Amino acid sequence: MAARPLSADEQQAWRAFLGATKHVFEQLDRQLQHDAGMPLAYYDILVLLSEAPDRTLRMSELARRSRSSRSRLSHAVDRLEQAGWVARERCPTDRRGYFATLTDEGxxxxxxxxxxxxxxxxxxxxxxxxxxxxxxxxxxxERVLDQAGEQPPAPGSAATTLPAVGE
Amino acid sequence: MAARPLSADEQQAWRAFLGATKHVFEQLDRQLQHDAGMPLAYYDILVLLSEAPDRTLRMSELARRSRSSRSRLSHAVDRLEQAGWVARERCPTDRRGYFATLTDEGxxxxxxxxxxxxxxxxxxxxxxxxxxxxxxxxxxxERVLDQAGEQPPAPGSAATTLPAVGE
DNA sequence: TCAACCACGTTGAGGACTCAACTATCCCTG
DNA sequence: CAGGGATAGTTGAGTCCTCAACGTGGTTGA
Known part of the structure; x- marks a missing residue:
């Protein structure tokens, strides 16, 4: 599987992309950590909650919107809860589930x-x-993200298209 | 300091950027970790060494090229050395310094x-x-990176331009 | 020559993330 | 209404990163 190597253009685009993204996130993370005591990922979670009705979302929905794994989100909400910025609440209709709510303090x-x-x-x-x-x-x-949605046509799977998840 | 908020365009560009970069690095990290047992950051270090004369670079130079902190690099080279992929060697002319060399195994x-x-x-x-x-x-x-070079004109510092560090 | 300063690199503690395993609940089918 | 399978979320171990502090060696100027 000797994949075609990157062209010179692609090579340089790739390195510039690596460098630029590293730089951007490093700056932003440092700034937020220093001035607000939270990493960028946590800030994003708070933003998503702040935009939701009642500042509340199901954990799984929050995970989807923040593009994080359930595990990552669970750990993150642990911390945010310790900080008093988010509160967890059981979902009454589905007892497996939890809601995360942005507190006033958060x-x-x-x-x-x-x-x-x-x-x-x-x-x-x-x-x-x-x-x-x-x-x-x-x-x-957006193009990259679109492509990301149409996942690997897993060998053997016929129609994997999901019923539009109304964003 | 009520900064001007992002325009709708900027807002959406920013969210797309966040999402796309998260997706890209997640995929690449997962693939490398799974198939080669190393994270993307370590792969990059090995690439940089492989391109250097004698597959060898000073730690500080390697840190600069990989855009990582001295600390991060030191930890990373620790691991790569444990794996037998990189070797450290004292610099004979400046005894504070070390060389990192890519081994044949690496x-x-x-x-x-x-x-x-x-x-x-x-x-x-x-x-x-x-x-x-x-x-x-x-x-x-590249534009973002260029801008990154011309750092904060620290209050009071006059000429901070460095003597072109021959890349 | 010696003190002050700077540059090179390491260290350790703590935070964030990943992966795999796990519990609990829901849902569907027979 | 039992059983199996999917779904929601958590947990713990291990990895990588950050930050601040540190030791050590070079450098400069009185």
């Missing part, structure tokens, strides 16, 4: 953290780019 | 791991993109 933390984080996102990612590049980046990332 | 591992990794990079990142998008992605990432 909302306050998020509100406090947002301006610094947004400024960092701007300065590290958007400021250097032209509007056309921002649009292009978005199209590229 | 080179063999890298050679074995490369095809699968490259195939994964293609399938997850490049295959979904048009050539124009690949070029665009590269330009975008």
């Amino acid at each position: 909302f306050a933390q998020l509100t406090a953290a947002a301006p610094g984080h947004i400024a960092a996102v701007r300065s590290v990612l958007f400021d250097p780019l032209s509007p056309a590049q921002v649009a292009s980046l978005r199209a590229i990332c | 080179f063999a591992q890298l050679t074995a791991a490369a095809p699968g990794h490259i195939a994964a990079v293609r399938s997850v990142l490049f295959d979904p993109l048009s050539p124009a998008q690949v070029a665009s992605l590269r330009a975008i990432c």
